[in-house]
Amino acid sequence: xxxxxSVDYDRTKELKQFDDTKAGVKxxxxxxxxxxxxxxxxxAEDLAADELNSGHKNVEVPIIDVSNIGDSIRRQEIVNExxxxxxxxxxxxxxxxxxxxxxLDEMIEGIRLFNEQDLELKMELYSRDGAKKVKxxxxxxxxxxxxxxxxxxxxxxxxxxxxxxxxxxxxC
Numbered sequence: 494x495x496x497x498x499s500v501d502y503d504r505t506k507e508l509k510q511f512d513d514t515k516a517g518v519k520x521x522x523x524x525x526x527x528x529x530x531x532x533x534x535x536x537a538e539d540l541a542a543d544e545l546n547s548g549h550k551n552v553e554v555p556i557i558d559v560s561n562i563g564d565s566i567r568r569q570e571i572v573n574e575x576x577x578x579x580x581x582x583x584x585x586x587x588x589x590x591x592x593x594x595x596x597l598d599e600m601i602e603g604i605r606l607f608n609e610q611d612l613e614l615k616m617e618l619y620s621r622d623g624a625k626k627v628k629x630x631x632x633x634x635x636x637x638x639x640x641x642x643x644x645x646x647x648x649x650x651x652x653x654x655x656x657x658x659x660x661x662x663x664x665c
Contacts, residue, residue, distance in 0.1 A: 507532050508635055515619035516612055517631035517645035523612070535640040555582055560589035606664035607647055618647075618662065626650045627660045 511532060514520055521530070555578035561567045578585035607615070607629075618629040628648050632641045647662070 502531065504532065505636075508641075511641075512621075512631070512635055515616040517615070517619075517629070518643055519608055519645055520612060533641045533643055539639060555585040557585050557587050558589050559587055603662075603665040604647060607662050608645070610662075610664055614662070627662070 507530065511521075511530065516523070555574070557571060557574045557578060559571055562571055575585065615629050618627060620628040621630060621635075622628065626649070629645065630648070631645045632638065633646070635641060647665075649661070649665075
């Protein structure tokens with residue numbers, strides 16, 4: 494068996510083959526892969542740069558307290574905190590949001606059930622169409638990132654529409 498050289502490697506083809514499966518990362522795992530596909534491997538120079546920058550100690554995820562969001566001054570402060578955390582970190586933790594723990598637990602259970610359901614059901618929702626309000630996909634930036642993240646996403650865009658229960662995955 495001939496070994497694959499970097500000259501023979503067609504990254505775009507591998508990305509498309511992965512995306513066309515509509516199975517996501519869990520689909521790879523369920524298929525029993527033995528080696529991580531090259532599209533998920535970060536370039537050595539990126540890893541070396543991370544090594545140089547890994548001296549950060551006591552790094553804390555931004556925490557945004559949304560209590561008193563009804564107060565107009567506090568609301569603007571919260572908006573600014575979200576803007577800064579999103580720009581500098583890409584994520585943050587929200588506290589004092591008032592969502593009961595039981596609701597959060599049900600959401601986590603719904604996502605677990607979604608990911609564990611038959612692949613055919615998930616494939617029906619697999620899409621890169623930005624207009625879709627409910628979709629399943631792996632890696633938003635699949636064709637632009639240097640290396641893919643080892644994750645799948647169920648995206649439910651509920652900000653600008655009232656959810657139609659028929660569009661939602663039944664397990665959610």
